[in-house]
Amino acid sequence: MERQRRIPEATVARLPVYLRTLLDVQADGVTTISSERLAELAGVNAAKVRKDLSYLGSFGTRGVGYDVDHLLVQMSRELGLTRDWPVAIVGVGNLGAALANYGGFGDRGFPVAALIDADPTKVGTIFGGHTIRHLDDLPALVDELGIAIGIIATPAVGAQEVADRLVAAGVKSILNFAPAVVTVPEQATLRKVDLALELQVLSFYGQRDSIGLALREELGVAAAAKNSGA
Amino acid sequence: MERQRRIPEATVARLPVYLRTLLDVQADGVTTISSERLAELAGVNAAKVRKDLSYLGSFGTRGVGYDVDHLLVQMSRELGLTRDWPVAIVGVGNLGAALANYGGFGDRGFPVAALIDADPTKVGTIFGGHTIRHLDDLPALVDELGIAIGIIATPAVGAQEVADRLVAAGVKSILNFAPAVVTVPEQATLRKVDLALELQVLSFYGQRDSIGLALREELGVAAAAKNSGA
């Protein structure tokens, strides 16, 4: 009779999308929303929305839909957004600086609490209201500021070491922007954002479409014959 | 006897990781690599590597492994990396500027060919070697420069419109950084990078782990009581 609290990974990744959508409609004064409408706005299938929401043990009202406010509360609770998650950005270069300047994080419960670099000429300088600290100060910063999430914005070479240090300092959640394979022990969670990967995937599909077009033009009868075989 | 050229999405997303790994080992002078070793370096399962590579129709040599150079050629061809894919960055703000400054794109076949903004005070100014052009110039730029990929780095509000314009101008591949649901017609491909989503997913697992710890420590009856209270 165990609690069925196990939320599938795929669902977890969609909850933030629903959350944002709900905040949008809430701002427009909408108080109730159907799975159909939410699905449309979130760009997914309605059945998927209902199933996803059902994992929250969420109570929609049949014949009516879901109460937007209530859904937002449930969802925030489930995602752990009832508290702040102080973020440390490691590597204040091009990208790290842009992230540090970005206001969108603090707004949503992810305040940038520390900037960290290894370059002695950067350490000690002030950027975006924060004094840049040295990587060696990490454990102290985690203690002091309760850093919960580390963002790696260093070159690929340093990424694994930074991750190791973050984990050693007690940071269990890491977001990696460096184009490198980084591994963390099981008790930690690592997610990656890989620009080059995204572009290469786009080029794959871009290319395939071009080929597809050419094929579609030239193939004609042969194509049908070929496909029917399958 | 149909060509089994349909590569699964999940595989496509891993090919860039293999590619990068192979480039790394190639730089170290390695000429042959086993699926086992490649898997280790790429952080995946060896069987998965073999299956993925088999979609390339790739010829490994049993008893030996894969020829690194050959694999790189095949993989680049499959991913469409034998040509350049000129990129246009739309929205030269915080993030757009960082992306424009980043050297890592041009290196790998994705030269930044155009910077685009809608802000009249930015249009005409020079940034990182490019004159910032107006969104209205998009069709001309696509013709002139052969823009193949559009990167959306505008605020969320403008994202869908920018996407529509990109598609209308003939850009079939789009990478969206704005936290908004953007849809494109079927002939186009859109991928998104969603920072807030990544952080929220991290907070979900971060929270769950803390709870998990508490549960593991106290388990049994007490835990149930505690949860019911929350």
Place this chain on the structure above:
DNA sequence: CCGACCTTGTTCTCTTGTTCACAAAGTGCC
């Protein structure tokens, strides 16, 4: 030239995720 050894390519099974379809449940009109 042969046999021990290694590594691939692929088949099969299991798990995870998606979608459909429909009964159950509630609303609000009349």
Place this chain on the structure above:
DNA sequence: GGCACTTTGTGAACAAGAGAACAAGGTCGG
């Protein structure tokens, strides 16, 4: 109060992906 209508929640079918296991194929030492 009853009935037609809406929308949820979920069971079941289907699709995609992961991983284990192993036969087939090839290498290389002797």
